[in-house]
Amino acid sequence: MLESLNSGAATDPALSARFTLSVTGVSKSFGGLQALKNIDLNIAQGTIHGLIGPNGAGKTTFFNIITGLYTADAGEFRLLDKPYKPSEVHEVARAGIARTFQNIRLFKEMSVLENVMVGRHVRTHSGLIGAIFRTSSFKREEHDIKLRAHALLDYVGIERFAQFKAKNLSYGDQRRLEIARALATDPHLLALDEPAAGMNATEKLELKELIQQIRRDGKTVLLIEHDVKLVMGLCKTITVLDYGTKIAEGSPSEVQKNARVIEAYLGSGPVKTDPKSQSNTSATE
């Protein structure tokens, strides 16, 4: 298991670094709306870090900023102690952050195997000439890509569907495929955007096990999730956002007891409408 995840991984330039991802002072506003105010976040290596908050708190905005989809107004970004600029999405993937999407974004008409093979794109090099003339280095690389993709599909448990079109997978398996595809880029940080959304209880349990397995195999995971139970059970550290500011950070039990967190989720004073029914259009893509 562990081998399939790490074989051929980019060599860790800073294995000694304490934090996989370390950002300071991230701000972002959309027009007049300040979506994020001066956020600091440190994700310790080899841990699962949770990012929670009510709808519209700025979780997805933050997520999109560190993965390069949005540009931050201010902020400093370091990945394994090396500064990186999340300005081009594909550069972020190259630097070593792989993500999944809240609303699954697979390559639907491609086979399950090909989806994962695309994930290897950023770590492989062959170009047009190699492809047209089928050079030996091309064939070797292609062989490796295929082996690795099969291994990753096996790792997330959907190897038997390798030749299916991605759109024909069940919902839970599509989530798994997204994770396999992200892992194929040999990320230092795996960022999961609401991976449990729309899953039933069994699927959530299986997902939980998969994420734990990924962490045990040495990956760092950033988890955005609505399902508080899942986050509490999985994460070592949790950061809570509300209205674009960080209101709490700590272990699950600390966060659970935090008065501001309780207020953010349940409200204070007169009962407010359920925050989950509000849309967070400004923060989602």
Place this chain on the structure above:
Amino acid sequence: MQNKQTNQKSSSLTLKHAPLGVRIFFFAAVLILPFILQVFGNAWVRIADFALLYVLLALGLNIVVGYAGLLDLGYVAFFAVGAYMYALLSSPQLTNAFPWIAALFPDGLHTPLYIAIPLSALLAGLFGLVLGAPTLKLRGDYLAIVTLGFGEIIRVFINNLDRPVNITNGPKGIGEIDPFSVMGVPLSRKLDLGFTEIPSVTLYYYLFIVLVGFSILICSRLEHSRIGRAWMAIREDEVAAKAMGVNTRNLKLTAFGMGATFGGVSGAMFASFQSFVSPESFSLTESVMIVAMVVLGGIGYLPGVVLGALLLAALPEVLRYVAGPLQEMTGGRLDAAILRQLLIALAMVSVMLLRPRGLWPSPDHSEQDQISNDDDNVERAKVVTAGVTDA
């Protein structure tokens, strides 16, 4: 030559899965076809030649539209660029217009094939990049409009580049273009083999068949490569492709350039085959026809694209002959040209209604390596996956 392992589970040419006998029969049929057609007259072989040229064009456009998912409605521009490049390099046009060129080439400008064709391809490829660069951020309808405009711009330019300096000879076109000669044998004349004569159209047929074969090989290899997969990822979901580290800018440019190169080569073929080019061969209708071939046949799937191109290129010509009797029956009121348009339109509408994914769409490998009924497989896959998740 074929890498067995890479293609074993791929959806490339179905012929690879066919038994040896079927393959031999297929190749024999392709080789003998012009001789059968000759019996009915060389005009029929000519139709086959043009159909093959369209196959080349459709294969090129398939890279842009089918693989990378970039709707290009101005593809004929690259065909035109290739054709005119070849025409200029291998006709008296430039020597007539510029005395200094005439002085440089006292025997006339007859650029050898191995220079003229690559140059045509290269120039068309460059034009592909020129079109690609400003349209990188556009998708779908917006891209279609821009490419459509681009195609028209090229045609209008060619149409008017006879003044102040006569480069393209304007609407009058360029004639006397050198024919190809392969190993000293000019393809424009009958080849006397002693016992039989092979007419020029048949010689061209074989040249085009070889080219189509190479193009299919290149396309299929591209399809099953890192680049091809990245193109398809862009087609499926550009944001996700980027997030996986695909440099969408460069890859889109590559797709445009690659597709345009194919267009340029077919343009050079066209110019030499016709020995005459004029702007009216490169109208918007041609672009639309090529897109229709790709879509009608099976977008992104090589056998489908070839089938679509053959059908749409040959059918109108065949109908021309069939329409004759009909025209007589109606006392000349039903013009052959009108009937042709009508039937083609009808065929396209019905194909799109009955087979929305094209006549020969890419198979769904939901049952491993088994190509059977498409919808059937989708259903089965759903059942299988449902069963697994319930368990």
